[in-house]
Amino acid sequence: MGLKNSQYQEIMRSYEQKQFRSHDILTRHYKEVYAKLPEFQSLDDSIGILSVQYGKKLLNGDNNAVASLKEELAILRSSKKALLKSAGFPADYLEPVYECPDCKDTGYINGRKCHCFKKAVSRLLYSQSNLCGILSLENFDTFSSDYYSPNFIDPKSGRSARDIIEDAFLTCKDFVRTFGKEHKNLFFYGDVGVGKTFLSNCIARDLMEAGFSVLYFSAPALFNILAQHTFDKNNIDARHMYEFIYDCDLLIIDDLGTEYTNTFVSSQFFSCINERLLSRRSTVISTNLSLDSLADLYTERAFSRITSNYILLKLIGDDIRIKKKLQKKEEQQ
Numbered sequence: 001m002g003l004k005n006s007q008y009q010e011i012m013r014s015y016e017q018k019q020f021r022s023h024d025i026l027t028r029h030y031k032e033v034y035a036k037l038p039e040f041q042s043l044d045d046s047i048g049i050l051s052v053q054y055g056k057k058l059l060n061g062d063n064n065a066v067a068s069l070k071e072e073l074a075i076l077r078s079s080k081k082a083l084l085k086s087a088g089f090p091a092d093y094l095e096p097v098y099e100c101p102d103c104k105d106t107g108y109i110n111g112r113k114c115h116c117f118k119k120a121v122s123r124l125l126y127s128q129s130n131l132c133g134i135l136s137l138e139n140f141d142t143f144s145s146d147y148y149s150p151n152f153i154d155p156k157s158g159r160s161a162r163d164i165i166e167d168a169f170l171t172c173k174d175f176v177r178t179f180g181k182e183h184k185n186l187f188f189y190g191d192v193g194v195g196k197t198f199l200s201n202c203i204a205r206d207l208m209e210a211g212f213s214v215l216y217f218s219a220p221a222l223f224n225i226l227a228q229h230t231f232d233k234n235n236i237d238a239r240h241m242y243e244f245i246y247d248c249d250l251l252i253i254d255d256l257g258t259e260y261t262n263t264f265v266s267s268q269f270f271s272c273i274n275e276r277l278l279s280r281r282s283t284v285i286s287t288n289l290s291l292d293s294l295a296d297l298y299t300e301r302a303f304s305r306i307t308s309n310y311i312l313l314k315l316i317g318d319d320i321r322i323k324k325k326l327q328k329k330e331e332q333q
């Protein structure tokens, strides 16, 4: 998953277009009002003249004049409102219409990317990967615990695969329901094919539909971006992606442990999850590793961040992917 600078520019251009569109709508509304209410236009003209005078008096420190001009302006503005209303126009008819009122369709709030910008990036990245198709197949509606045997028992907890997955399912639903209000992180671990990625996909789809920015990475791809950003400072594409890794509402790291690990990778991994914890942004991690191997592979600090700040969900079962394939075959026969 990667964002090219050209795509970044394309998103920026879409903001310009939104601003043009909003300007066009406003111009049209003004024309309409002026045509119907010529006296409205003369009120606007008077306000324009008075505002200039007001500005000059303010600069000169002429407090008396400032006060009386302010009063006059307020009267003119309320006459405008009344006039608009009497002609049957909505009260906000001459207010700018923004798709995102928070950033006024600029994509930025106080120099930081607006949530609408991050959402646009997340949608773009999902649409260019094959994940969009996967999310239409793997979501809460298509989830079934039938693949999990009630007789497959976890020797440690004594609980069945089915009980465990049903609990995990509820935890994931709850994660989505409270997202943005409560800060939670999930850590799925267990053997290949027990449904870890499936559950991450369920979460991704619902949160994207709810308007959050979600980034999905396999661990090798994530560490690749982190390395590119560190060692190639001129790589603009990597810089944009690096920002989103730290900034997105939800970061999904799939298959942790399949990347090539070294000291650099471990420290980058720690910075990433630690920074996201500090900024209260959620992360979902899945791995085939056991907790013991995780502790061996990554730093003690990273391990303790996860065990103390993530909801740990161990999934068990026969290989679900195999079961599903078998079932499909049976259906086809």
Ligand SMILES: [Zn+2]
Pocket: 100, 101, 102, 103, 104, 105, 106, 107, 108, 114, 115, 116, 117
């Ligand atoms: Zn916005």
